[in-house]
Amino acid sequence: MKIIKFGGKSLENGKGISQTIKIIQRNYQQNTNLAIVVSARGKATDELLHLIALAKKGEDFSAEWADFQTKQNHLSLISLQKYFDEVETLLSGIKLLEECSDKTQDRILAYGEIISVNYLTAQLEKNGIAAKAIDAGDLFLTNDEFGNAAVNFAISEAKTQAYFNSLEPHILPIVTGFIAKNSHGERTTLGRNGSNYSASLLANFLNADLLENYTHVDGIFTGNPDEIHEAIKIEQLSYADAAELAQFGANILHAKTIEPLQQKNIALKILNTFGDDAQTGTLISANPEDKTVRALASLKNKALIHFKGKGLLGKVGVDGRIFKAFQNNNISVGMISQGSSERGIAMVVSEDQAEKAVKSLKQEFKEDIEKGDVDEIFAEKGLGVLAIIGLNLNLFDKPYRSLVRNQITPKLFNNTITGNTICLLLTEKELNKAIQVIHGELFDQPKKVHIAVIGHGLVGKTLIEQILVQRKSILEEKNIDLRIFAIANSQKVLLAVNGVQENWEELKKKIPQNTDIQKYIISFAQQNALENLIMIDNTASENVAKSYALFAENGFDIVSSNKIANTLPYSDYQKFRKILRRNNKKYYYETNVGAGLPLIDTIKLLHLSGENITRIKGVFSGSLSYIFNHYSIENKTFEEVVLEAKEKGYTEPDPREDLSGNDVARKLLILARELKIPSEFEDVQIQNLIPEALKSLPKEEFFERMHEMNPIYQQEKDALQDNEVLRYVGDLQWDNENQTSSLEVKLVKASQASALGQIKGADSIFEIYTESYGDQPLVIQGAGAGAKVTARGVFGDVLRISEILD
Numbered sequence: 001m002k003i004i005k006f007g008g009k010s011l012e013n014g015k016g017i018s019q020t021i022k023i024i025q026r027n028y029q030q031n032t033n034l035a036i037v038v039s040a041r042g043k044a045t046d047e048l049l050h051l052i053a054l055a056k057k058g059e060d061f062s063a064e065w066a067d068f069q070t071k072q073n074h075l076s077l078i079s080l081q082k083y084f085d086e087v088e089t090l091l092s093g094i095k096l097l098e099e100c101s102d103k104t105q106d107r108i109l110a111y112g113e114i115i116s117v118n119y120l121t122a123q124l125e126k127n128g129i130a131a132k133a134i135d136a137g138d139l140f141l142t143n144d145e146f147g148n149a150a151v152n153f154a155i156s157e158a159k160t161q162a163y164f165n166s167l168e169p170h171i172l173p174i175v176t177g178f179i180a181k182n183s184h185g186e187r188t189t190l191g192r193n194g195s196n197y198s199a200s201l202l203a204n205f206l207n208a209d210l211l212e213n214y215t216h217v218d219g220i221f222t223g224n225p226d227e228i229h230e231a232i233k234i235e236q237l238s239y240a241d242a243a244e245l246a247q248f249g250a251n252i253l254h255a256k257t258i259e260p261l262q263q264k265n266i267a268l269k270i271l272n273t274f275g276d277d278a279q280t281g282t283l284i285s286a287n288p289e290d291k292t293v294r295a296l297a298s299l300k301n302k303a304l305i306h307f308k309g310k311g312l313l314g315k316v317g318v319d320g321r322i323f324k325a326f327q328n329n330n331i332s333v334g335m336i337s338q339g340s341s342e343r344g345i346a347m348v349v350s351e352d353q354a355e356k357a358v359k360s361l362k363q364e365f366k367e368d369i370e371k372g373d374v375d376e377i378f379a380e381k382g383l384g385v386l387a388i389i390g391l392n393l394n395l396f397d398k399p400y401r402s403l404v405r406n407q408i409t410p411k412l413f414n415n416t417i418t419g420n421t422i423c424l425l426l427t428e429k430e431l432n433k434a435i436q437v438i439h440g441e442l443f444d445q446p447k448k449v450h451i452a453v454i455g456h457g458l459v460g461k462t463l464i465e466q467i468l469v470q471r472k473s474i475l476e477e478k479n480i481d482l483r484i485f486a487i488a489n490s491q492k493v494l495l496a497v498n499g500v501q502e503n504w505e506e507l508k509k510k511i512p513q514n515t516d517i518q519k520y521i522i523s524f525a526q527q528n529a530l531e532n533l534i535m536i537d538n539t540a541s542e543n544v545a546k547s548y549a550l551f552a553e554n555g556f557d558i559v560s561s562n563k564i565a566n567t568l569p570y571s572d573y574q575k576f577r578k579i580l581r582r583n584n585k586k587y588y589y590e591t592n593v594g595a596g597l598p599l600i601d602t603i604k605l606l607h608l609s610g611e612n613i614t615r616i617k618g619v620f621s622g623s624l625s626y627i628f629n630h631y632s633i634e635n636k637t638f639e640e641v642v643l644e645a646k647e648k649g650y651t652e653p654d655p656r657e658d659l660s661g662n663d664v665a666r667k668l669l670i671l672a673r674e675l676k677i678p679s680e681f682e683d684v685q686i687q688n689l690i691p692e693a694l695k696s697l698p699k700e701e702f703f704e705r706m707h708e709m710n711p712i713y714q715q716e717k718d719a720l721q722d723n724e725v726l727r728y729v730g731d732l733q734w735d736n737e738n739q740t741s742s743l744e745v746k747l748v749k750a751s752q753a754s755a756l757g758q759i760k761g762a763d764s765i766f767e768i769y770t771e772s773y774g775d776q777p778l779v780i781q782g783a784g785a786g787a788k789v790t791a792r793g794v795f796g797d798v799l800r801i802s803e804i805l806d
């Protein structure tokens, strides 16, 4: 035998009811050994409750009441008037008395289901099916707990079997869900959403093989599809896991539904009334094919009751008194936390019971509070519980780490001894983000990395292009989904929750100006619960550099091609690193020195592994590399070579910025600090290549008088031996024995045969001398400037952070 149950949405006017009739017809043709259980149609139960509420306040309910009747009457083939009359009489009585007992409420609510079976039966008869409307009050006997009555199994089973045995064969029984009667023949109900339970009781009493539950969703999902776009439908589920999910308010399953089915090994299938014939739904049985099913469920509107008392240490019976007080006040408790020190206990209750809970404890412990044994009793509201069903603690490390990385720290944490469920208590604000993060981890879905790019000049723009081009293959190869959710410059920020596309520049032109760009980005990330955040700074702005701390404190890792944060006074440099550590955030800046060359990372590793780096020497500046590589061997004036470099885009618009040596000095400082040498910019001895007279001239005048530099550098060139060339180098030396250092930036002569002497074009070179490498330095050489290589280097940092996130 098969039982089929239809929920309220499946019985609604329009598509719902017509689909339901089709489904019943199809099933009836295949197998007449069938019974149907139905809920009230549409939102009838909610509407009746609303009518009762109005009547209780003595308010006029006629408009709502007319509405209710119109909806229920729509295309009805029978008169429903006698039911309407009875409900109206009851409502009028309530309005008169301005009160309504649970008993009366059950009488009224029952009509939702009674109307439903009679309406449907008439529809089926018109379609050629001999059907019979059955009031479950004739089948199920309950106790007197109106609103949430308990069913007497033995008597109900006997009554149900007797009733069904007396039915003529081929008559299709259409049974009300949700309702029953007590031993005095008074109306009772089984609790909200109780029709599922009715159907499973009927299946049990009639020894059915299968219960099909037609809903408005495709089945049970790994999370609420409204909250998680990537939620996956679960094909098969065990009774135990289904029961656990039902407990957490998966509202298509009533908490009590599973038990009667499990008892007689009856399979339950969740199907969609609006789905196609090929749908598979979710099958719940004793032996699901896949035993490792996992799902997330969440409960909102929770409060944590704190109870603290030093004086209670070691006292027996305190917990007993707490729960007694709750019991007396009908307060139900969820998670509980008590450390073994017994100095306090905390309990989760629903938010609307929080005040009552606090009051009842204050009453119970009145004397203890006066004596000072109990210090504090208070409620913390705005919390939610996230349950991870089907996960053992031994697999919880990864999901937990990803929570911490996203700055989510559960207030409470517990696991069930059976049923392997882990529960976390979180603030409601954190709940949504936690659901996304954990769902992604559990189902090994692509890790979303959310990137904010500040600065879209040459480097920034190139980077954005590179990321957009590579996105797909990174997703395929690494299961990492890079999303640029913000692109900003000092005036505007373009925001896109799911990441920008190739047309970002056009879109950005259209948006208005913003102020406080940084805060804007941060609050957008928070509002949209974006996880795995990275901020990329491609500006040369001090203002942006100074906002890194704010970003780190708000959960961002930081990648920067901007050198400023690393060349601020050493105390600021250290302070920022402390903030990073405290917030467990990364800061990568490989491109600060040598653009895309793998320099900083190499030095870091050498230093960390205990290798004593004694010297780093090299050509750190692409522009000065070009100038001296060419000037040393070509028959041109210094001025000619500098202008040539400028034209090729190797120098800044004012070449004095390069010629001053400051840029090289900054890079040298950054390297020194990597070696934990606490230097300041002032510690670097810089040979400024600009003669005093030209230093502070306006740019135009400088260009007019630049030829004055020719004799100075001609002299340098003349002093070279054969096979010697000029190089402008940074030179850092470290004396480990005396713990002293020297930092110099200067023009030197180098043998053409040496590594330094051989570089070409605008290449950079870094010679790293260490104790183990001896006189033969480790050499890193290559293009050390340019938008493409710099962007590529920044991208590399982003990927390194993304991979750590794994």
Ligand code: ASP
Binding pocket: 007, 008, 039, 040, 045, 046, 112, 177, 178, 191, 192, 193, 194, 195, 196
């Ligand atoms: N009609 C009842 C309710 O809305 C029972 C059910 O639909 O399952 O709670």
Ligand code: MG
Binding pocket: 590, 591, 592, 593, 594, 595, 596, 597, 598, 599, 600, 793
């Ligand atoms: Mg580099």
